[in-house]
Amino acid sequence: MKFVDEFRDAQLGRVLAGEILARVEPERHYKVMEVCGGHTHSIYKYGIDDLLPDNVELVHGPGCPVCVIPMGRVDDGIAVARHDGVIFTCFGDMLRVPGSEYTLLDAKAQGADVRMVYSPLDALRIARSEPDREVVFFAIGFETTAPSTALTLKRAKAEGIKNFSCICNHVTIVPPLRALLESPDMRLDGFIGPGHVCTVVGARPFEFIPADYARPVVISGFEPLDILQSILMILSQLAEGRCEVENQYTRVVPREGNLRALEVLAEVFELRPHFEWRGLGFISQSALKLSSAYRDFDAEERFQVPGVRVADPKACQCGEVLKGVIKPWECKVFGTACTPEHAIGTCMVSPEGACAAYYNFGRFARERTAV
Amino acid sequence: MSATPTSREQRILEIIDTARSKPRRFRDNQVTLAHGAGGKATRTLIEGLLVPAFSPPDGGTLRALADAGSIAVGGTRLAMTTDSFVVKPLRFPGGSIGELAVNGTVNDLAVSGARPLALSVSLILEEGLESEVLRAEVEAIAQAARAAGVEIVAGDTKVVERGAADGMYICTSGIGALDVRAALAPDSLKPADQVLVSGPVGEHGTAIMLARDQFDLDAEVESDTCSLWPAVDALLDAAGEELHCIRDATRGGAASVLNELARASRVSITVREAAVPISPVVHAAAELLGIDPMYLANEGRLIACVAPQAAARALEALRSVPGCERSAAIGEVRREPPGMVLVETSFGGRRVMDELVGDPLPRIC
Numbered sequence: 028m029k030f031v032d033e034f035r036d037a038q039l040g041r042v043l044a045g046e047i048l049a050r051v052e053p054e055r056h057y058k059v060m061e062v063c064g065g066h067t068h069s070i071y072k073y074g075i076d077d078l079l080p081d082n083v084e085l086v087h088g089p090g091c092p093v094c095v096i097p098m099g100r101v102d103d104g105i106a107v108a109r110h111d112g113v114i115f116t117c118f119g120d121m122l123r124v125p126g127s128e129y130t131l132l133d134a135k136a137q138g139a140d141v142r143m144v145y146s147p148l149d150a151l152r153i154a155r156s157e158p159d160r161e162v163v164f165f166a167i168g169f170e171t172t173a174p175s176t177a178l179t180l181k182r183a184k185a186e187g188i189k190n191f192s193c194i195c196n197h198v199t200i201v202p203p204l205r206a207l208l209e210s211p212d213m214r215l216d217g218f219i220g221p222g223h224v225c226t227v228v229g230a231r232p233f234e235f236i237p238a239d240y241a242r243p244v245v246i247s248g249f250e251p252l253d254i255l256q257s258i259l260m261i262l263s264q265l266a267e268g269r270c271e272v273e274n275q276y277t278r279v280v281p282r283e284g285n286l287r288a289l290e291v292l293a294e295v296f297e298l299r300p301h302f303e304w305r306g307l308g309f310i311s312q313s314a315l316k317l318s319s320a321y322r323d324f325d326a327e328e329r330f331q332v333p334g335v336r337v338a339d340p341k342a343c344q345c346g347e348v349l350k351g352v353i354k355p356w357e358c359k360v361f362g363t364a365c366t367p368e369h370a371i372g373t374c375m376v377s378p379e380g381a382c383a384a385y386y387n388f389g390r391f392a393r394e395r396t397a398v
Numbered sequence: 399m400s401a402t403p404t405s406r407e408q409r410i411l412e413i414i415d416t417a418r419s420k421p422r423r424f425r426d427n428q429v430t431l432a433h434g435a436g437g438k439a440t441r442t443l444i445e446g447l448l449v450p451a452f453s454p455p456d457g458g459t460l461r462a463l464a465d466a467g468s469i470a471v472g473g474t475r476l477a478m479t480t481d482s483f484v485v486k487p488l489r490f491p492g493g494s495i496g497e498l499a500v501n502g503t504v505n506d507l508a509v510s511g512a513r514p515l516a517l518s519v520s521l522i523l524e525e526g527l528e529s530e531v532l533r534a535e536v537e538a539i540a541q542a543a544r545a546a547g548v549e550i551v552a553g554d555t556k557v558v559e560r561g562a563a564d565g566m567y568i569c570t571s572g573i574g575a576l577d578v579r580a581a582l583a584p585d586s587l588k589p590a591d592q593v594l595v596s597g598p599v600g601e602h603g604t605a606i607m608l609a610r611d612q613f614d615l616d617a618e619v620e621s622d623t624c625s626l627w628p629a630v631d632a633l634l635d636a637a638g639e640e641l642h643c644i645r646d647a648t649r650g651g652a653a654s655v656l657n658e659l660a661r662a663s664r665v666s667i668t669v670r671e672a673a674v675p676i677s678p679v680v681h682a683a684a685e686l687l688g689i690d691p692m693y694l695a696n697e698g699r700l701i702a703c704v705a706p707q708a709a710a711r712a713l714e715a716l717r718s719v720p721g722c723e724r725s726a727a728i729g730e731v732r733r734e735p736p737g738m739v740l741v742e743t744s745f746g747g748r749r750v751m752d753e754l755v756g757d758p759l760p761r762i763c
Contacts, residue, residue: 031685037746074747123432136430145613145687251745356410363413368438386414387752 034250035073043255044078050262057083058214058351059261062204063169063221064091064377065249071384073251083258086351087374087381089203089307090221092168093120094373094380097303098337100196101126104165107194107330108139114157116150117165119143124376125369127337131165147179147193154183154191163326164193171223173197173315174288177295180317180324192326195316197296200224201232202313203304207350208240214351217261219254220246222276227292229284230272237270248276295321303336306345306373340364345372348381355385362386418737422446436650436695437754463662464584465645466510468576477512479503480571488531488565490609492601492620496538498697499568501623502648504546507572508627509644509700511580511634517543517572518552524563535566546625548572579634586642587663591731592709594702596629596722597622598675599652603694604683615686619679622721624698629719633702636715640708645701650754653692655701656729656739657753664736669729669751672744693754703731 051057061067067087070076076085089095101124108115108131115131122132122143135141140160144150147164154162166176176197183191200221207213220233225246233244243264247257257275264270274280295318302314317325327334339345343365344358355361355374365371367383374382424446432439444463453460459467466479483499500517507514519539523532543550605621607613626646633641643663645655652674660667669692676684676691684691698721704712709727716725739751 035745037744040746071749072743073745074741074743074749075745077747077749078745132430132432133428136428251747354407356407362410362417366417387750 031250034248034252036252039252040078040255043252043259047078047083047255047259047262048080050259050266051080051082052266053082055082057216057262057265058086059083059217059219059258060086060088060207060215060351061219061247061254062088062090062200063219063224064094065223066219066221066247066254067091067380067384069249069251069254075251075254078255079258083262084351086215087349087384088218089207089304089349089373090169090200090224091373091377091380092172092198093118093124094376095198095203095304095307096121096124096167096196097305097339098125098127099303099333099335100194101131102128102337103327103332103334104194105129105131105134105139106333107163107326108134108141109137110161110330112160113140113330114153114160114162115139115141115165116144116153116162117141118145118167120377121165121167125371147176148182151179151183151188151191154188155186158190160190161329162191163330164191165196166193167196169198169200169221169224170227170292171221173292173296174227174285177291180295180321181291183324184321192324192329193317194326194332195296195314197315198302198304199298199313199315200228201235202310203307204233204236206307206310208236208242210350212347212350212352215242216265217243217245219257219261220244220272222246222248222253222280225274225276225280225284227285227288230274230280230282231284233272237272241270243270244272246272246274246276246280248279294318304373305376306339306343306349308339308346340371343372345374345382348372348374355382358382435754436648436654440650441753462584463658464510465506466512466572466574468510475576477507477510477574477576478571479506479510480569481506482567482569484564484567485606486564487606487609488535490621491605491618493605493623493697494535494538495566495568496535497542498621498623499570500539500542500546500548501625501697503570503572504548505626505646505648505698505700507574508625508630509582509646510574510576511582511630511644512574512576513631514546514548514572514574514625514627516549516551517570518554519550520554520569521556522563522567522569523555523557524565525557525560527565531565535568539568542625546627577634579638580641581639582641582643584643584645584659584662585664587659587665587667587703587731588642588705589665589731589733590706591642591703592706592712592727593656593667593669593729593731594704594709594713594716595647595652595675595726595728596626596700596702596716596719597698597724598677598680599647599696599699600676600680600684600691600694602697603651604680604691606695607687608683613687615683617679617683619677619683622696622698624721626698626700629700629716629722632715632719633704633712637704637708637712640705641702641712642705643703647696647699647701649695651691651693651695652699652701653690653739653751654754656751659701659703660739661737663731666732666735666737667729667739668732669739669741671741673726673728675724675726675728692751706730 296315
């Protein structure tokens with residue numbers, strides 16, 4: 028496919044891999060976090076780890092919007108979905124995320140009208156075509172998807188659609204990163220910055236990472252060559268003693284971000300004082316709710332939701348895995364109580380989470396060692 | 399990526415291995431759509447509930463988990479299979495539920511090495527279904543059966559009240575005569591076997607997806623539904639006993655079939671991603687929707703595992719069958735790590751191609 032295959036050229040990949048190998052100090056161990064779940068996906072899809080030297084380790088960050096949703100919020104969603112007359116809409120990957128007792132897929136099997144949509148606009152379309160039903164959209168995602176929810180709400184308001192509302196779980200990427208960096212046991216050497224979030228917010232919000240925590244950040248695209256190049260740029264900063272926010276994804280990310288999208292976000296959303304993240308606990312000012320101008324569209328106001336906080340199981344050590352303090356297999360419940368079929372923590376929920384990946388890939392690593 | 403595993407890590411990996419190889423138990427409180435998707439949940443339902451309930455304690459043909467069971471009648475070995483069809487929408491580019499209902503069962507017989515002989519057809523119709531729609535599907539069934547050379551010898555009809563079925567559902571059962579040239583079994587893969595596919599993957603799944611109008615995507619792609627017997631016939635002619643197993647890559651796609659075979663034969667299968675034939679439309683649609691075409695359903699594609707010395711012969715024979723011109727050798731069987739499917743990505747890395755968890759797309763057949 029034109030404009031895509033160019034960024035997947037295996038020949039160029041090998042050249043970059045060679046440059047990376049030349050950049051690392053053999054006795055040093057590097058831990059680089061890819062913040063965004065999209066990067067994690069590409070890393071697995073293309074087998075990028077395989078092209079890296081043994082002492083460059085990629086740590087999967089908190090940027091998977093599905094896996095950070097805490098159990099209590101899933102329970103709230105299920106409670107709304109079970110209301111008479113409600114059509115509950117969400118993205119497909121949300122269906123399998125465990126609440127305290129059930130998933131949305133279970134709720135659907137029990138009779139709730141849960142439908143998978145690919146865009147919030149699809150949910151609005153359902154609301155238009157079924158005016159006698161209440162249509163609720165379960166909004167998730169970072170700054171990348173928040174603008175599409177915002178635009179949908181603006182359109183619903185402009186058209187005067189009354190039977191549409193939204194459970195807002197939009198989160199922001201900077202606070203959890205700061206929380207990770209604040210942690211005394213943090214062991215990360217650098218960050219692959221979330222390219223798609225940066226198309227909206229720009230590069231500036233990440234400048235605190237080099238400034239306050241002396242770690243390099245390279246904002247990266249999502250094709251395999253993008254990621255390899257970004258890793259090389261991080262290693263180069265480390266080798267040269269530089270520490271700054273660099274933009275590898277210049278073909279998409281403007282330094283200032285997307286001002287119109289930011290305006291829409293500011294109009295439709297406001298910051299929540301705090302929000303719970305699965306595996307990471309409460310993080311202040313880390314999520315969005317609907318602003319007072321859009322309160323009528325807030326499903327949490329429109330419906331009774333339990334709003335009960337369901338504690339992560341005590342044995343779950345997702346936080347430590349995300350900080351790179353422990354490896355997935357070092358978690359007490361890994362592979363026993365917590366498996367991809369019955370996930371406890373965020374890292375096992377999504378197939379791209381660090382633990383799910385290790386569960387599926389770990390033996391592969393063993394086979395490689397044997398070769 | 400990782401150094402030599404430590405002893406604790408080793409132990410954890412063994413726990414995972416044991417958990418994976420343990421017989422499945424069906425413990426879910428209710429059926430969800432995931433149980434119908436052809437992935438892990440489907441396997442749990444089949445291996446954890448159905449097979450133990452239906453099989454005699456000392457074996458039974460069902461335990462082989464093949465596409466068709468076999469029975470001996472006098473001196474003849476027959477294959478028997480059944481399948482039900484609930485596809486939505488009823489008609490889609492390249493086919494319809496009626497055509498699918500014939501080819502699906504014919505193909506389960508064919509890939510078991512049996513020449514399809516006869517089918518039964520049961521129709522479950524929803525009150526209010528337009529006669530025109532019914533007539534068209536009956537004609538599609540008749541035509542597909544003629545094309546596949548099978549006779550419809552028995553049937554049944556039921557009508558349920560409005561809302562209890564979505565237009566129509568079809569169940570077909572079939573019997574076929576096991577071919578004397580065939581020695582096929584899912585547990586007979588050997589290291590160095592070559593893996594062949596009979597054409598581009600993912601076309602049926604993509605056609606259904608686009609026919610549902612869920613996405614504002616317009617693209618020309620047709621379901622690949624067709625009878626696979628001519629392809630199987632050609633393979634058996636070319637490779638005979640050196641052909642170790644054939645599967646049709648329906649629900650769960652090629653990835654699910656490869657996982658089943660790797661597990662059944664306790665071998666590893668390595669797929670060369672760059673060698674897998676995919677049409678540009680399927681590639682683009684899958685890319686846009688974030689779906690791996692290897693998990694998309696096919697209704698007229700088979701995967702064959704053949705001994706290395708017969709591979710070139712088999713591939714040539716396959717390519718000479720109309721509709722299979724784009725057949726390709728996409729990978730090979732290896733010894734380690736048993737039960738796993740690995741992919742050599744076109745970018746030069748490697749990854750695991752796991753079983754499907756959950757359901758990207760319900761009701762595709």
